[in-house]
Amino acid sequence: MKKSTLLSAVAAVSMLATSAAAHFQMNYTPESALDKGKTIELRQVFTHPFADEHTMDMSGVEEFYVINKKRKKDLKDTLETITFKGNHNSGKGYKSTYKARRMGDHLMVLKPKPYYESNEDIYIQQITKTVVNVAGLPTDWDRELGLKAEIVPLTKPYSIWTGGSFTGVVKSNGKPVPFAEIEVEYLNRDVDLRNNAMGPSKVKAPHDSFVTMGIKANKDGEFTFAIPKAGWWGFCALGAGSDKEYKGKELSQDAVIWVQAKDMK
């Protein structure tokens, strides 16, 4: 997976040929910890959050819903197709709004249709969790949904100090995935909601291994990552899902979760 991602990066942008960036499904919203309920903006984009050298065309959405105080609400009809501008190309994505009015956690799950990665001749499907909290009441953030591929957080994804850490468990259909391979990337830019575009890079990686950081879960599928900088961090457990094939080709069914760190000031 990583090797072929490198190949695709080489093919796509020769100038950035040394950047081995990972695909990350985003369900972006600017703020995950809200003081009170409000209508939030969301952008669903399939990209490489650190290097942003290629924005993929999303193939569609299978499921998009939110859970608040155990109540599930379908959000698929709220999605509107957009062209999202990365720093090197544009890709098909979505935008939506959601009224996060009730107190507590709003646990969103986005299950896109598998994306065909022609450079690797495989399909990729990243089941993505994003949690937004209203007024500090914890209700659903740690809920295990029994998804085919899922990262169950042991740390609240919206209340992490810079320098703190995030711990999660990689699961598939409720069972831990031992020694799961996890990619970690920093959303290295601001998202321009008005223009549906990515901003410039904030930090430079000292070495390729820092662009997409590869870590592994332990024997219980559990992993911890210390967060060095404020902002959004994405975690992707590669091929953790139980579906291994799509349209006669290999499927990498991944689990993604996004967490947001804040500076102490």
Added chain:
Amino acid sequence: MKKTVLVLALATGSLFAHTALMSCFDNGDGTVTCEGGFSDGSSASGVKFRVEQNGKTVIEGKMSEYSDFTFEKPSGAYTAVFDAGEGHAVKITGSDITE
């Protein structure tokens, strides 16, 4: 007062180790809903709630089984008070309560 504190403590476990929380929104139909809770996720069901105007209580009740309370929006300035016991009251000013 002491009796109430005791009852609350029994009802919600180690209540006082946690922060009382409240969030309110305007339903847009002349009513307002306030939701209460505690920072450890425990329920606010049965906890006292009131609406004050000019320092006087105009509406009084308890949080429902869903830890919320819906009331008719008073005309003029008001304050919603989630009263989880001494030192644990959360107040929200009516002007901060929006749709």
